[in-house]
Amino acid sequence: MKILIIGDGGREHTIADTLSKNEKVETVYFLTHNGGAHGKMQNANYPDNSRNSLDAFLEKNSVDLIIVGPEQPLSEGIVDYIKQKGIKVFGPDQKAAELEASKSFAKYFMQEYDIPTAKFLKFNSYETALSGLKEFSYPLVIKADGLCAGKGVIICQDQAEAEKALDDMFHQKVFGDQAEKVIIEEFLTGFEASLLCFVSGSKVYPFDTAMDYKKIYENDLGPNTGGVGMISPNPYWNKDLQAQSDAILTKIEKGLADRNLEYDGILFIGYLVQKGKVYVLEFNVRFGDPETEALLPRLNSDLLENIMQAIDGEKVDLKFADNVAMATILVSKGYPLAYEKGKKITGLDQVDSDIKIYHNGTKNIDGEILSNGGRVLSIVAVKDTLEEARTTVYKNIPKISFENMSYRQDIGLLKDIDS
Ligand SMILES: Nc1ncnc2c1ncn2[C@@H]1O[C@H](COP(=O)(O)OP(=O)(O)O)[C@@H](O)[C@H]1O
Numbered sequence: 001m002k003i004l005i006i007g008d009g010g011r012e013h014t015i016a017d018t019l020s021k022n023e024k025v026e027t028v029y030f031l032t033h034n035g036g037a038h039g040k041m042q043n044a045n046y047p048d049n050s051r052n053s054l055d056a057f058l059e060k061n062s063v064d065l066i067i068v069g070p071e072q073p074l075s076e077g078i079v080d081y082i083k084q085k086g087i088k089v090f091g092p093d094q095k096a097a098e099l100e101a102s103k104s105f106a107k108y109f110m111q112e113y114d115i116p117t118a119k120f121l122k123f124n125s126y127e128t129a130l131s132g133l134k135e136f137s138y139p140l141v142i143k144a145d146g147l148c149a150g151k152g153v154i155i156c157q158d159q160a161e162a163e164k165a166l167d168d169m170f171h172q173k174v175f176g177d178q179a180e181k182v183i184i185e186e187f188l189t190g191f192e193a194s195l196l197c198f199v200s201g202s203k204v205y206p207f208d209t210a211m212d213y214k215k216i217y218e219n220d221l222g223p224n225t226g227g228v229g230m231i232s233p234n235p236y237w238n239k240d241l242q243a244q245s246d247a248i249l250t251k252i253e254k255g256l257a258d259r260n261l262e263y264d265g266i267l268f269i270g271y272l273v274q275k276g277k278v279y280v281l282e283f284n285v286r287f288g289d290p291e292t293e294a295l296l297p298r299l300n301s302d303l304l305e306n307i308m309q310a311i312d313g314e315k316v317d318l319k320f321a322d323n324v325a326m327a328t329i330l331v332s333k334g335y336p337l338a339y340e341k342g343k344k345i346t347g348l349d350q351v352d353s354d355i356k357i358y359h360n361g362t363k364n365i366d367g368e369i370l371s372n373g374g375r376v377l378s379i380v381a382v383k384d385t386l387e388e389a390r391t392t393v394y395k396n397i398p399k400i401s402f403e404n405m406s407y408r409q410d411i412g413l414l415k416d417i418d419s
């Protein structure tokens with residue numbers, strides 16, 4: 001079997017590496033380039049993940065399955081495009097991708113199916129949004145409706161910050177046309193949990209939970225990133241929260257069926273737990289990054305079989321090991337703002353055999369691995385306990401180096417939470 005992966009980050013490398021373990025899999029292509037490709041993984045080296053590149057690839061190669069990693073091509077309908085070609089594809093069509101691509105679409109879906117979420121209002125203009133602020137108390141949250149690569153959510157402490165956020169979105173157009181609509185939301189406090197699920201038609205099958213580290217600096221300081229650390233399972237998750245989550249999944253299944261939003265792919269639910277109650281912050285319709293880097297190494301069932309079960313509309317038989325995974329992400333100087341690239345990476349072959357390395361942003365130039373992204377490498381260990389996973393990850397990171405490499409030292413150090 002030959003598989004093509006659209007997308008080239010750590011999520012895609014983890015998916016490709018996991019699929020490679022299945023003996024039926026002959027080749028896993030990256031449409032573009034992932035510096036970690038080896039063995040059954042091959043880089044097709046097209047310049048981007050566009051339809052032109054896809055068409056050019058398919059003229060020369062035939063594949064049995066295409067997996068789409070990132071949200072952008074999904075929101076542009078790449079799955080519909082691939083289906084027209086008669087090729088099997090794992091991912092939502094454009095209609096279902098609205099659950100991620102429009103925050104208001106997702107919020108109305110949650111409202112309609114009685115899924116707990118922060119109170120919100122949607123606005124189409126600066127003036128109406130400005131007067132809408134008085135319906136909320138501070139802090140409040142302002143979100144661009146569309147896809148903003150994780151930068152479209154602003155938490156505002158006072159009226160001045162809220163006015164600036166609205167001005168940035170509607171007048172300065174810092175998110176282009178992604179902020180032609182905005183939602184204003186009540187601010188919730190507590191801890192967050194990521195729950196990925198397989199979607200097979202309208203049926204939803206959850207993975208184990210995970211916990212993301214979003215801030216660039218230790219102690220959750222500094223700006224948000226795409227995620228610089230991950231542990232799975234989420235250490236704060238418990239049976240009661242699981243029961244609330246299961247009830248939410250049942251409501252989501254009803255909504256997907258009622259609204260003809262069935263698909264074969266992944267639904268990623270961003271939860272926030274406030275005082276013991278589970279709220280949905282948002283939906284994504286794809287594997288999370290870096291959630292995938294900590295979840296797939298714990299998967300005991302076969303990923304390819306699970307994907308085919310979803311595509312064939314069957315029950316997705318997911319099995320997780322009873323262990324703990326931790327990922328720390330090595331980042332480039334400057335990230336999450338403008339960052340350095342092209343730094344030579346050494347020591348990748350020096351790490352212990354119980355370490356997995358997934359490439360988030362690298363290039364392989366004639367066997368030399370160079371940094372090529374803000375997030376560069378995910379260093380992952382899977383152990384019986386979080387403490388062992390943590391010790392293993394941090395013992396190995398110093399063996400790897402590139403100029404101005406940095407990373408958080410506190411991934412997996414648990415603190416008491418008030419929730
Ligand atoms: N209502 C809210 N209350 C508190 N924090 C929030 C709220 N909505 C979003 N956030 C914070 O902002 C982050 C990003 O918001 P999210 O809705 O997940 O958008 P995106 O991932 O598209 O940027 C969340 O992970 C959470 O930390």
Ligand SMILES: [Mg+2]
Nearest residue numbers: 150270281282
């Ligand atoms: Mg999010």
